[in-house]
Amino acid sequence: MRRLPPRRGGHATSFPAVSPDQPRPRDAGHRQWAAWGVAALVVAALAVWRPLADAGGEVAEFSGPTMGTTYTVSVDADLSEEQRDGVRRAVDAELERVVRLMSSYDTTSQLSRFNAYSSTEPFAVDPEVIEVLERAREVSERSGGAFDVTVAPLVDAWGFGAADVVAPLPDEQQLADLLSFVGYARLTLDRPAGTVAKSDARVRIDVSGIAQGYAADAVAAALTDLGLTSYLVDVGGELRSRGVRRTGRAWRVGIESSDDSNPVWGTIELLDEGVATSGDYRNWFEEAGVRYAHIIDPRSGRPIAMRGSSVTVVHESAALADAWATALCVLGPDAGFEVARREGLAAAFITMTSGGPESRLTPAMSRRAQAAGLP
Numbered sequence: 001m002r003r004l005p006p007r008r009g010g011h012a013t014s015f016p017a018v019s020p021d022q023p024r025p026r027d028a029g030h031r032q033w034a035a036w037g038v039a040a041l042v043v044a045a046l047a048v049w050r051p052l053a054d055a056g057g058e059v060a061e062f063s064g065p066t067m068g069t070t071y072t073v074s075v076d077a078d079l080s081e082e083q084r085d086g087v088r089r090a091v092d093a094e095l096e097r098v099v100r101l102m103s104s105y106d107t108t109s110q111l112s113r114f115n116a117y118s119s120t121e122p123f124a125v126d127p128e129v130i131e132v133l134e135r136a137r138e139v140s141e142r143s144g145g146a147f148d149v150t151v152a153p154l155v156d157a158w159g160f161g162a163a164d165v166v167a168p169l170p171d172e173q174q175l176a177d178l179l180s181f182v183g184y185a186r187l188t189l190d191r192p193a194g195t196v197a198k199s200d201a202r203v204r205i206d207v208s209g210i211a212q213g214y215a216a217d218a219v220a221a222a223l224t225d226l227g228l229t230s231y232l233v234d235v236g237g238e239l240r241s242r243g244v245r246r247t248g249r250a251w252r253v254g255i256e257s258s259d260d261s262n263p264v265w266g267t268i269e270l271l272d273e274g275v276a277t278s279g280d281y282r283n284w285f286e287e288a289g290v291r292y293a294h295i296i297d298p299r300s301g302r303p304i305a306m307r308g309s310s311v312t313v314v315h316e317s318a319a320l321a322d323a324w325a326t327a328l329c330v331l332g333p334d335a336g337f338e339v340a341r342r343e344g345l346a347a348a349f350i351t352m353t354s355g356g357p358e359s360r361l362t363p364a365m366s367r368r369a370q371a372a373g374l375p
Contacts, residue, residue, distance in 0.1 A: 008017040049287035066095045069236035076230040090222040098215040117203040138324040140184040147327035148184045148298035160294045197244035213322025216240040240318040241270035267370045274318025278325035279310030326355035
């Protein structure tokens with residue numbers, strides 16, 4: 001979910017280097033959608049939101065590359081050059097900090113060093129890493145394991161991870177072996193001590209399903225510290241808003257459909273909250289006539305079935321919106337809807353059918369979203 005540049009090949013990309021709606025052969029070295037640090041092959045795989053223009057006052061915008069994708073920060077205020085410089089410095093500092101802590105592609109990051117740590121003894125990490133892992137665990141527990149940051153070995157095995165894969169698809173025995181050391185319960189978090197421990201030295205973490213949302217929250221906090229009261233932060237498609245526009249309205253964004261003939265499904269207004277989307281149709285490869293989506297079900301060890309579907313979640317925390325969107329996409333439109341309704345989540349499930357996109361909104365979302373074409 002994010003601002004969308006002009007649509008190429010039916011879907012939006014941050015850069016023209018790779019079109020996200022085209023299959024990428026395994027021998028070409030395909031990568032996970034959140035390929036931090038590999039800007040030449042960036043794919044904005046889940047970009048399904050775009051802020052919609054409102055009259056009244058120019059918005060100051062700041063943008064650039066980050067985490068293998070792009071960020072855009074919109075501030076609805078008249079800023080001096082000095083203030084603009086301060087905003088850019090604060091945004092860049094927060095994003096660089098998140099990458100330094102949590103990137104899977106930077107071998108010097110704290111997360112990469114934990115993954116390479118060949119011991120089950122506690123490993124010292126910064127409080128921000130503990131916070132992200134605690135939020136991830138919350139979603140893991142409440143979703144029955146549909147979201148799990150220890151999925152990294154499976155992501156790599158299916159060719160969506162940090163390393164290029166030129167290998168056969170994993171067979172049943174390989175999946176069983178990998179699943180033997182995948183599971184969020186294999187991590188022990190100790191906030192007072194500032195450590196993380198793994199029950200098996202082979203456990204590795206991939207936080208790409210929550211880190212961009214967390215980064216949006218972190219940037220938002222930095223902007224608030226600068227005294228800004230109206231802004232919209234977009235990090236790789238995960239959004240976090242604060243305040244209202246000078247028009248008196250909240251920040252309004254459009255929900256994109258996967259239907260090229262009708263690209264905007266509807267709109268929603270955000271007020272001091274985050275929003276994220278996960279979908280199965282943006283990043284995939286095809287082998288032997290079968291399409292494999294980039295989202296891995298950590299319970300089965302396999303990519304989820306491609307349904308041409310997406311799930312959008314609105315939450316006060318962009319990090320939790322990010323994680324929940326992934327979990328609900330893994331669960332699917334039926335089981336996922338029931339979990340979202342049970343949890344009181346504002347969630348929209350949109351699935352392409354032969355007749356066009358079909359939507360299913362939880363009660364909390366139905367009070368918020370406005371379908372296109374309605375008054």
